Amino acid sequence: MAAFPFDGPSQEASRLTAFAENTLDRRSENRPRDCLLTALRDHRTLAYAVMNGRLLLAFDEATPAALFPLAKLASLGADLDRAVLLGFASDMAPRLVVPVSTEAEDLPVPYKAVDYRSLYMQALLPPPLLGEVAQGASLIAWNDSARYCGRCGGRTRSECGGYRRDCPACEKQYFPRTDPVVIMLTVDEVKDRCLLGRSPHFRPGMFSCLAGFVEPGETIEDAVRRETLEESGIALGRVRYHASQPWPFPHSLMLGCYGQALSGEIRFDSTELEDCRWFSRSEVRGMLSHPSEDGPATPAEGTIAHRLITDWAFREG
Amino acid sequence: MAAFPFDGPSQEASRLTAFAENTLDRRSENRPRDCLLTALRDHRTLAYAVMNGRLLLAFDEATPAALFPLAKLASLGADLDRAVLLGFASDMAPRLVVPVSTEAEDLPVPYKAVDYRSLYMQALLPPPLLGEVAQGASLIAWNDSARYCGRCGGRTRSECGGYRRDCPACEKQYFPRTDPVVIMLTVDEVKDRCLLGRSPHFRPGMFSCLAGFVEPGETIEDAVRRETLEESGIALGRVRYHASQPWPFPHSLMLGCYGQALSGEIRFDSTELEDCRWFSRSEVRGMLSHPSEDGPATPAEGTIAHRLITDWAFREG
Numbered sequence: 001m002a003a004f005p006f007d008g009p010s011q012e013a014s015r016l017t018a019f020a021e022n023t024l025d026r027r028s029e030n031r032p033r034d035c036l037l038t039a040l041r042d043h044r045t046l047a048y049a050v051m052n053g054r055l056l057l058a059f060d061e062a063t064p065a066a067l068f069p070l071a072k073l074a075s076l077g078a079d080l081d082r083a084v085l086l087g088f089a090s091d092m093a094p095r096l097v098v099p100v101s102t103e104a105e106d107l108p109v110p111y112k113a114v115d116y117r118s119l120y121m122q123a124l125l126p127p128p129l130l131g132e133v134a135q136g137a138s139l140i141a142w143n144d145s146a147r148y149c150g151r152c153g154g155r156t157r158s159e160c161g162g163y164r165r166d167c168p169a170c171e172k173q174y175f176p177r178t179d180p181v182v183i184m185l186t187v188d189e190v191k192d193r194c195l196l197g198r199s200p201h202f203r204p205g206m207f208s209c210l211a212g213f214v215e216p217g218e219t220i221e222d223a224v225r226r227e228t229l230e231e232s233g234i235a236l237g238r239v240r241y242h243a244s245q246p247w248p249f250p251h252s253l254m255l256g257c258y259g260q261a262l263s264g265e266i267r268f269d270s271t272e273l274e275d276c277r278w279f280s281r282s283e284v285r286g287m288l289s290h291p292s293e294d295g296p297a298t299p300a301e302g303t304i305a306h307r308l309i310t311d312w313a314f315r316e317g
Numbered sequence: 318m319a320a321f322p323f324d325g326p327s328q329e330a331s332r333l334t335a336f337a338e339n340t341l342d343r344r345s346e347n348r349p350r351d352c353l354l355t356a357l358r359d360h361r362t363l364a365y366a367v368m369n370g371r372l373l374l375a376f377d378e379a380t381p382a383a384l385f386p387l388a389k390l391a392s393l394g395a396d397l398d399r400a401v402l403l404g405f406a407s408d409m410a411p412r413l414v415v416p417v418s419t420e421a422e423d424l425p426v427p428y429k430a431v432d433y434r435s436l437y438m439q440a441l442l443p444p445p446l447l448g449e450v451a452q453g454a455s456l457i458a459w460n461d462s463a464r465y466c467g468r469c470g471g472r473t474r475s476e477c478g479g480y481r482r483d484c485p486a487c488e489k490q491y492f493p494r495t496d497p498v499v500i501m502l503t504v505d506e507v508k509d510r511c512l513l514g515r516s517p518h519f520r521p522g523m524f525s526c527l528a529g530f531v532e533p534g535e536t537i538e539d540a541v542r543r544e545t546l547e548e549s550g551i552a553l554g555r556v557r558y559h560a561s562q563p564w565p566f567p568h569s570l571m572l573g574c575y576g577q578a579l580s581g582e583i584r585f586d587s588t589e590l591e592d593c594r595w596f597s598r599s600e601v602r603g604m605l606s607h608p609s610e611d612g613p614a615t616p617a618e619g620t621i622a623h624r625l626i627t628d629w630a631f632r633e634g
Binding site for chain 2: 008009012014015017019020022026028029131132134135136137138139142144145146147148149150151152153155156172175176177178179180213214215216217218219220221222225226230237238239241243244245246248251253255
């Protein structure tokens with residue numbers, strides 16, 4: 001067992017997924033009480049603006065702009081009470097995410113609201129900004145779902161620039177929620193094939209890895225085996241972690257693994273999947289190298305499913 | 318890159334941690350509405366009883382009993398409205414966890430309330446039961462913290478035997494929360510030593526791995542590097558996942574990793590740690606093989622920190 005068999009951080013599988021890069025200094029555990037107020041008054045502050053799961057972009061330059069001075073967002077209905085301090089850029093300028101209330105169809109030129117998925121599918125933002133948007137989207141979603149205390153029903157208030165919510169009534173503190181999700185490529189080493197499934201809500205022809213939430217009291221490896229058995233009927237032996245990815249829908253942490261198939265007969269769960277089958281390595285290589293309109297397709301580059309499938313299909317040996 | 322370099326499930330590092338084993342069939346995604354009611358009426362049902370972070374044990378046999386028929390719990394103030402269905406045993410008998418209201422000091426003979434930590438420290442339960450207790454403890458804690466809707470403040474109600482909570486007022490659904498936490502052993506490969514820290518609340522002499530919550534929009538690897546830099550001042554290069562562990566305090570998922578040290582000078586965060594230093598491999602082997610009363614000590618067997626430290630200290634090469 002070699003201690004560090006992988007390449008350095010820049011080449012690690014997790015870094016090669018969308019939303020993974022982020023160079024902000026969050027300082028989330030070391031924030032003064034008035035950190036948000038200070039950031040709102042700092043003229044260097046730049047902010048992302050979000051609205052119902054979409055990011056505001058300005059299309060007046062060659063590359064769309066996603067970061068705005070706060071003054072620019074005022075006319076769009078910026079809700080500064082719900083702003084979250086993401087952290088600090090390399091020049092120490094505060095960086096925020098701010099919900100805006102203007103409806104997407106009422107946005108003036110040159111603004112457009114773009115859903116988070118399209119941001120990486122269409123490569124609209126450089127990777128570090130994509131990572132900051134994931135962080136911001138997750139925090140806005142969590143704050144919105146924790147406005148009341150789950151224990152006593154009292155109104156909570158945002159602290160630490162949106163990194164904590166306190167209940168003044170019963171004094172309980174709430175911290176951001178991140179949901180661990182296992183996503184796995186099951187590999188049949190003997191027949192050199194992998195297992196992919198199709199959910200009814202996928203775009204036509206697309207097949208992907210199986211996935212599911214980690215349950216309370218469960219290891220990653222057992223979650224991979226349980227979900228695979230439940231969804232496909234395939235029993236797994238060994239499980240190997242490969243990469244993780246922040247996934248802001250609304251605040252998940254994808255845990256990408258390989259699973260070793262111990263059986264071959266698929267009995268898929270038709271309430272979750274509309275198809276599930278084995279794909280040979282050469283078939284998968286073809287899907288990745290020459291995507292066709294009508295044939296089976298893999299998930300888009302940037303997804304951790306794409307990473308798992310690619311790293312298996314083209315690995316040596 | 319070999320696909321499955323590790324041993325089978327029974328030998329995987331995750332399985333060798335406390336709380337990791339669990340053979341119940343949870344069926345959490347496929348439960349009828351009345352599943353809890355059915356279980357409460359089933360004479361085969363056995364239940365764990367919990368009270369303020371402790372488990373009820375009966376010490377009337379050679380080995381303490383942790384599973385009770387519901388009738389036995391009635392006189393202890395069993396709160397069946399807050400019961401959670403964990404799943405089904407191999408004979409299909411339902412298994413529950415039930416909060417009881419009797420205070421620990423008022424418990425009749427032969428009952429005692431034992432905190433979850435002592436359960437594995439003193440090996441009071443066989444491993445599969447320990448895993449079920451972790452599942453139950455996490456679910457009870459989550460249900461108690463989600464009695465009101467975070468979005469609208471309405472009273473939520475338990476569904477799916479405690480695996481979901483619904484808000485009748487705004488129709489939002491809540492699912493159990495699991496907090497991913499990175500815990501890492503930083504290894505200096507050149508000097509063949511590892512980094513351990515001491516939190517002020519540790520028992521005297523104990524040193525352990527550094528750890529911290531994964532933040533929104535962060536990969537496991539970046540969380541390991543960030544927390545290590547924040548707490549110790551040591552910069553990390555490569556990060557390798559080793560094992561995971563369910564940790565019911567109150568509902569975490571420990572993600573155990575190794576980190577490659579790129580620097581050697583420690584500047585530890587004195588708000589979190591009271592000491593942090595390098596330990597040579599031979600020093601660590603000594604701590605593991607011949608624990609002394611007064612010398613530095615490692616965390617107890619069963620913890621993922623113990624697993625990370627042991628697997629590094631005794632690995633070949």
